[in-house]
Amino acid sequence: MTSLAPDAVRQDNTLAILGALRARGPMARVDLGAVNGISSATVTAITAELLRHGLVTELPAEPHRPGGRGRPKTLIRLEPEAARVVCVKLSLNEVQVVVGDFTGQVRHAETRSLTTASLTPEALCDVLEERVRAAASALPGEPPRLGGICLAVQGVVSPTSGTLVWSPALRFRNAPLAAPLAERFGCPVLLENDANCIASMLARQPAYADAPNLAVIMLGYGIGMSVRIEGKPFLGTGGSAAEIGHSKFEPGGALCACGRRGCIEAYASDYALYREAHALLPLPPGDSAHPSEEQMQALVRLAEQGDPVARQIYHKAGRALGYGIANVLALFNPDLVLLTGSGVRGYAAMRPALEAAIDEALVPELVGASRLATHHWDRDMTCLGGIGMILEATDPALLAGKLQA
Amino acid sequence: MTSLAPDAVRQDNTLAILGALRARGPMARVDLGAVNGISSATVTAITAELLRHGLVTELPAEPHRPGGRGRPKTLIRLEPEAARVVCVKLSLNEVQVVVGDFTGQVRHAETRSLTTASLTPEALCDVLEERVRAAASALPGEPPRLGGICLAVQGVVSPTSGTLVWSPALRFRNAPLAAPLAERFGCPVLLENDANCIASMLARQPAYADAPNLAVIMLGYGIGMSVRIEGKPFLGTGGSAAEIGHSKFEPGGALCACGRRGCIEAYASDYALYREAHALLPLPPGDSAHPSEEQMQALVRLAEQGDPVARQIYHKAGRALGYGIANVLALFNPDLVLLTGSGVRGYAAMRPALEAAIDEALVPELVGASRLATHHWDRDMTCLGGIGMILEATDPALLAGKLQA
Numbered sequence: 001m002t003s004l005a006p007d008a009v010r011q012d013n014t015l016a017i018l019g020a021l022r023a024r025g026p027m028a029r030v031d032l033g034a035v036n037g038i039s040s041a042t043v044t045a046i047t048a049e050l051l052r053h054g055l056v057t058e059l060p061a062e063p064h065r066p067g068g069r070g071r072p073k074t075l076i077r078l079e080p081e082a083a084r085v086v087c088v089k090l091s092l093n094e095v096q097v098v099v100g101d102f103t104g105q106v107r108h109a110e111t112r113s114l115t116t117a118s119l120t121p122e123a124l125c126d127v128l129e130e131r132v133r134a135a136a137s138a139l140p141g142e143p144p145r146l147g148g149i150c151l152a153v154q155g156v157v158s159p160t161s162g163t164l165v166w167s168p169a170l171r172f173r174n175a176p177l178a179a180p181l182a183e184r185f186g187c188p189v190l191l192e193n194d195a196n197c198i199a200s201m202l203a204r205q206p207a208y209a210d211a212p213n214l215a216v217i218m219l220g221y222g223i224g225m226s227v228r229i230e231g232k233p234f235l236g237t238g239g240s241a242a243e244i245g246h247s248k249f250e251p252g253g254a255l256c257a258c259g260r261r262g263c264i265e266a267y268a269s270d271y272a273l274y275r276e277a278h279a280l281l282p283l284p285p286g287d288s289a290h291p292s293e294e295q296m297q298a299l300v301r302l303a304e305q306g307d308p309v310a311r312q313i314y315h316k317a318g319r320a321l322g323y324g325i326a327n328v329l330a331l332f333n334p335d336l337v338l339l340t341g342s343g344v345r346g347y348a349a350m351r352p353a354l355e356a357a358i359d360e361a362l363v364p365e366l367v368g369a370s371r372l373a374t375h376h377w378d379r380d381m382t383c384l385g386g387i388g389m390i391l392e393a394t395d396p397a398l399l400a401g402k403l404q405a
Numbered sequence: 406m407t408s409l410a411p412d413a414v415r416q417d418n419t420l421a422i423l424g425a426l427r428a429r430g431p432m433a434r435v436d437l438g439a440v441n442g443i444s445s446a447t448v449t450a451i452t453a454e455l456l457r458h459g460l461v462t463e464l465p466a467e468p469h470r471p472g473g474r475g476r477p478k479t480l481i482r483l484e485p486e487a488a489r490v491v492c493v494k495l496s497l498n499e500v501q502v503v504v505g506d507f508t509g510q511v512r513h514a515e516t517r518s519l520t521t522a523s524l525t526p527e528a529l530c531d532v533l534e535e536r537v538r539a540a541a542s543a544l545p546g547e548p549p550r551l552g553g554i555c556l557a558v559q560g561v562v563s564p565t566s567g568t569l570v571w572s573p574a575l576r577f578r579n580a581p582l583a584a585p586l587a588e589r590f591g592c593p594v595l596l597e598n599d600a601n602c603i604a605s606m607l608a609r610q611p612a613y614a615d616a617p618n619l620a621v622i623m624l625g626y627g628i629g630m631s632v633r634i635e636g637k638p639f640l641g642t643g644g645s646a647a648e649i650g651h652s653k654f655e656p657g658g659a660l661c662a663c664g665r666r667g668c669i670e671a672y673a674s675d676y677a678l679y680r681e682a683h684a685l686l687p688l689p690p691g692d693s694a695h696p697s698e699e700q701m702q703a704l705v706r707l708a709e710q711g712d713p714v715a716r717q718i719y720h721k722a723g724r725a726l727g728y729g730i731a732n733v734l735a736l737f738n739p740d741l742v743l744l745t746g747s748g749v750r751g752y753a754a755m756r757p758a759l760e761a762a763i764d765e766a767l768v769p770e771l772v773g774a775s776r777l778a779t780h781h782w783d784r785d786m787t788c789l790g791g792i793g794m795i796l797e798a799t800d801p802a803l804l805a806g807k808l809q810a
Contacts, residue, residue, distance in 0.1 A: 166770035213642045236738025237618045238773040243735040330648040333641025363663050365571035368643040
């Protein structure tokens, strides 16, 4: 099936070369060999094949600099137009669709609201098909052929079987989604947890290259986590590993969206913070079940201004989250725990209680050398990660339409 | 250094052949190739080398059975005398030394008490050297040359650096132990967590072959865990992963041996059960800091006979352990959680509360297909596992004294 890669080693090398070009921009053949540990003969053979299929182009050699030695180098660069891929992010009452090119850059993005909880699996596929086709048509020119789609969902998914196990955005359970969407679009569809998409995007950043054992915690309407072990996503047997949101702060504690009590999410997620706040504090009006960014910003501002009720709410959230992180440290012993998601807006207000809770929970030997940091949040991070994942996971010849799915 | 294995692939194949002979007993060359996926030419070359060094011997071909087809097969078997290895299990106030042969069978075992908490690292090495030499000398004939030693310790160790980070049996912290012991004995020394030794022994059993993602929880004086992911031990960055004993049941709860509050160990370990029991129940006399097996058996009997205080103690322990297991399920999503250790004596008394706690803590989607089971406890399991680990981890030529360490 892989016309560009007659065997597994060749395929790995092809993906490594494309990955390097995606991460670093145009490169000379000699440097592509050096950074990937591939012989120059292999680089030459692979780039010839990629050139022939139009997946890369050559940039004219830079003019010889005065005093520079040797022949000027011809650079290889990815051809942005070689493929179009899509990431769809499905969260409670919202669908974001992002169209990316072969380099992983975003070419078009749109976000629409949608009453997700009432959807059946088939109705969801109908809506997604319509939204994806509309987003692809919004690009100038002919609607492009899609090379691959990543569907990033809050909740528990099984990427291997393409089944959605459980999502707070949806009422149905245990429904295959990847296969029916792949049939509708005629291209590979990857079903992923949204936190895994973000973690894969963060793991590609040089700042976190020294943290192959990485736990990325997503704070927002809910609380998710993605754990990477030695640079690879850790999914567990059925895809439901790393569910920090439903690990426990205290038995019989606050009621969680999952229906159980005492989950970390029931203290430190947006809905939990807002639930505590809305009866007692002057917040902007809105939907009580789904606090708006404006409402959450107002709550954070009150805490930062010293309002005792708002401070108390963030104190309790920080304490619960700190105990949750302590369990992650005791059980995973990662290099780094990275907090991100829209909920990092409240980190400064949670931080003193969070750090005190970790200290209260764990002896220094169990904290070890694990570090804790935050990463600023950008709502496009999930889709950028998802686009990177589908580009990395798919045979480039298939992405570019040189083969049938 | 590896005279028996000129390259990494050959070394892997050699270890695979020795591993198969250890697990299954004598085998024909053709079967050794089939179970390991190695060509018959390679099996022939490797077994010739192993025969030449006296690590395996040939068993005379079985007489041709009437009606049997083809040539009778010559069987290859491990030479038990080819190497002697030792596992030392260090726990609070006790040292167990087991001498094994090249097949992994126990040839000698002895257990002595020792006041561990007052030892310096050097004094510990002195005692261990003396005990290991005494155990080796207890075998008939000349004291054998030792091919490798596994030191299995309760607590946090870093197997890669051979450093003991922290053990409840010892007061000192962060001390290298593998290197000084390797120097004294002139052979490789592997420092391991005791739960990892047990898990490696259990993972070799056919009953658990369908559980590559396996969490083994050791109940006893303390509570330890070993997590195996896709068949390999998961250690975390500094070796302190899988510390379920110090994950939390409730903030500000019962005082733990680690000095913090609310740890699972502070409810469900032997010392925690005994602490609750000893003022209220008629138990045999003994050392209050280290309950004896006799005392713990008496406590379990009271619970089984319906004593309300004993039942209440096991109920609380089961509830705390159930919450701890729920966090393991939410974070690791394993195939199987296996409870073992001397503390399984109380499992029947804990079970109703433990199962109710998991159900109370987690929605069924997060329990998923993970199973929970117990494995009967045998005090030699740690040392059998440690002997297996040192045999698997060490170059066979080094084990057998064909090379210098």
